[in-house]
Amino acid sequence: MNNLINSYFVKTHKLEISITIIALVLFLIYFLGAPHVFTRFPIYRAFMQSMPFFGIIAISATFVVTLGEIDLSFPSIVGITSLIFGIIMTSTDGNFFIAFILATSLGMFAGLVNGLLVTKIGIPSIVATIGTLFFWRGLVNVISQGSGIAIVDVADGTWHHMIFVEKLFGKIPMQFIWFIALTGLMQWVYRYHKFGNHIHFVGDNKASAQMMGINVDNVKIIAFVQLGFFSALAGIFTMYEMLYFWPTQGEGLMLTTLAAVFVGGTSVFGGKGTIFGTFIGVLIIGSLESGIVALGLSGFYVKFINGLMITVAVTVYALIQRRKN
Amino acid sequence: MADELLKLENIYKNFGNVKVLKDVNIKINKGEVVALIGDNGAGKSTLIKVITGVHTPNSGKVFFKQEEVQIKSVAQSRKMGIEAVYQERALCDQQELYRNIFAGREITNSFGFLDIKKQRKEAEKILRDYIGFTSKAITVDSQVMGLSGGEKQGVAFGRSLYFNSDLIVLDEPTMGLSIQETEKVLNFVKGLKNENKSAIFIDHNIIHVYGAADRFIILDRGEVVGEFNKEDISREELVQKMIQLHESGKIKVED
Numbered sequence: 001m002n003n004l005i006n007s008y009f010v011k012t013h014k015l016e017i018s019i020t021i022i023a024l025v026l027f028l029i030y031f032l033g034a035p036h037v038f039t040r041f042p043i044y045r046a047f048m049q050s051m052p053f054f055g056i057i058a059i060s061a062t063f064v065v066t067l068g069e070i071d072l073s074f075p076s077i078v079g080i081t082s083l084i085f086g087i088i089m090t091s092t093d094g095n096f097f098i099a100f101i102l103a104t105s106l107g108m109f110a111g112l113v114n115g116l117l118v119t120k121i122g123i124p125s126i127v128a129t130i131g132t133l134f135f136w137r138g139l140v141n142v143i144s145q146g147s148g149i150a151i152v153d154v155a156d157g158t159w160h161h162m163i164f165v166e167k168l169f170g171k172i173p174m175q176f177i178w179f180i181a182l183t184g185l186m187q188w189v190y191r192y193h194k195f196g197n198h199i200h201f202v203g204d205n206k207a208s209a210q211m212m213g214i215n216v217d218n219v220k221i222i223a224f225v226q227l228g229f230f231s232a233l234a235g236i237f238t239m240y241e242m243l244y245f246w247p248t249q250g251e252g253l254m255l256t257t258l259a260a261v262f263v264g265g266t267s268v269f270g271g272k273g274t275i276f277g278t279f280i281g282v283l284i285i286g287s288l289e290s291g292i293v294a295l296g297l298s299g300f301y302v303k304f305i306n307g308l309m310i311t312v313a314v315t316v317y318a319l320i321q322r323r324k325n
Numbered sequence: 326m327a328d329e330l331l332k333l334e335n336i337y338k339n340f341g342n343v344k345v346l347k348d349v350n351i352k353i354n355k356g357e358v359v360a361l362i363g364d365n366g367a368g369k370s371t372l373i374k375v376i377t378g379v380h381t382p383n384s385g386k387v388f389f390k391q392e393e394v395q396i397k398s399v400a401q402s403r404k405m406g407i408e409a410v411y412q413e414r415a416l417c418d419q420q421e422l423y424r425n426i427f428a429g430r431e432i433t434n435s436f437g438f439l440d441i442k443k444q445r446k447e448a449e450k451i452l453r454d455y456i457g458f459t460s461k462a463i464t465v466d467s468q469v470m471g472l473s474g475g476e477k478q479g480v481a482f483g484r485s486l487y488f489n490s491d492l493i494v495l496d497e498p499t500m501g502l503s504i505q506e507t508e509k510v511l512n513f514v515k516g517l518k519n520e521n522k523s524a525i526f527i528d529h530n531i532i533h534v535y536g537a538a539d540r541f542i543i544l545d546r547g548e549v550v551g552e553f554n555k556e557d558i559s560r561e562e563l564v565q566k567m568i569q570l571h572e573s574g575k576i577k578v579e580d
Contacts, residue, residue, distance in 0.1 A: 012466070194437045201428050204417035211379060211411055213399035213429030271419040 068270025111228020
């Protein structure tokens with residue numbers, strides 16, 4: 001047992017192990033408290049259906065948070081890219097490729113704007129992205145004039161609808177498969193790609209990273225651009241699931257998404273983080289609402305417990321961090 | 326001159342309205358150790374950052390191995406054979422040693438994915454052969470955070486030797502080090518000469534500088550105000566010059 005605790009893997013994965021234990025305990029509570037719900041498949045299908053929409057963004061946002069930056073504008077990027085996707089789909093009679101390319105390009109452009117504001121103009125990311133949060137949402141309102149767009153006629157029953165959101169073997173929602181695959185890919189990039197490596201160094205110490213020959217500005221810009229891309233992708237997934245665009249689409253994603261990143265153990269101070277942790281964070285945050293209700297508590301507790309989880313988690317991580325120094 | 330390695334001609338550097346470097350001319354030969362001395366704000370750090378590509382000069386020419394070059398980035402200066410050893414700032418605290426050693430020039434495959442195995446193996450070699458770390462507590466997987474100042478400096482030196490550079494730039498290499506660690510660092514600097522490598526270093530401590538350098542360049546408010554070869558000036562005279570500069574703002578040059 002002692003050997004296990006002192007092993008190399010355990011030492012280097014403390015954070016991942018703690019977060020996994022927290023998630024297991026939480027699910028055990030659900031399981032014991034509401035066995036009639038949690039011993040049956042539908043609740044898990046519901047989780048697999050709903051978690052990927054913010055999960056994909058959370059995975060991608062982990063890169064930005066590891067930089068020591070933040071992006072608050074992604075809910076509106078989801079909005080504007082979904083709107084464009086809806087408009088192109090309906091006006092081209094369901095041309096998926098054009099709609100997909102334009103929507104994701106717009107997402108990357110929005111990310112580029114954030115990146116340039118932060119690096120070249122020098123606005124702190126929290127301020128810059130509040131600006132773009134309002135800007136893109138405002139543009140959604142202006143273009144849509146407050147009305148929704150139905151894509152059911154051009155999307156339902158198509159092959160793209162099938163690969164995005166239909167159920168594999170009639171049970172497992174496709175978006176969850178994508179979510180798992182993207183998590184794996186991004187974990188790999190985060191730990192083993194040059195870009196992920198540079199993300200860690202820039203987040204750790206910008207000045208040192210620069211002196212070691214890392215192009216700090218480019219690393220930041222690319223991080224915001226990829227978040228723009230994945231926000232667009234999350235928007236497209238939502239469009240296929242709902243088959244409808246509504247002008248507030250994406251609102252309400254902000255807190256759950258960032259909460260998943262922070263609960264997952266990525267350092268608010270930058271330089272350290274884990275994609276796996278964010279994935280577990282998504283499972284925790286994404287299951288709280290149904291879990292709490294299934295346990296028989298009133299829905300009023302949801303925000304309260306959510307807040308408690310986040311506050312306790314970031315406090316614990318900050319303390320771990322301080323002890324190390 | 327055949328053995329000239331680096332020459333800076335009429336270098337100017339401004340930050341906004343502040344003129345940090347004014348018409349700086351310096352030369353470093355092969356196998357020579359040059360010390361840059363001067364008060365805070367004299368422009369020493371800016372000057373070495375011009376050499377390492379962190380800053381680009383507003384005007385002036387840079388020659389390396391007798392060819393005119395424009396050093397636009399750290400990556401470029403490294404490729405040319407200039408390696409910087411910055412005091413603690415050279416390393417990122419929360420990252421592993423093997424990642425620190427290769428930061429900015431990772432060993433990757435053609436898709437940009439790191440060859441972790443090779444990086445760890447090479448880092449191991451650097452720790453053992455170039456730095457002589459024998460402590461079991463420090464491995465290639467250690468975070469930099471746990472290292473002492475001297476150990477960090479050792480890693481930075483080991484890195485510069487491994488990448489086989491011609492000119493090593495040292496920014497305050499002895500700051501915050503214990504006496505034994507300082508001794509090690511200075512021996513390292515002296516050892517460079519035997520390999521016909523050159524070094525330029527900044528240090529506040531004239532006593533350190535005097536022992537290790539061949540030539541002294543004194544900077545004051547962005548200008549070179551004095552240049553002495555070791556054989557022409559004793560340590561006491563050099564100290565006197567610095568005190569004089571500090572008090573009167575100029576140096577008497579008697580020749």
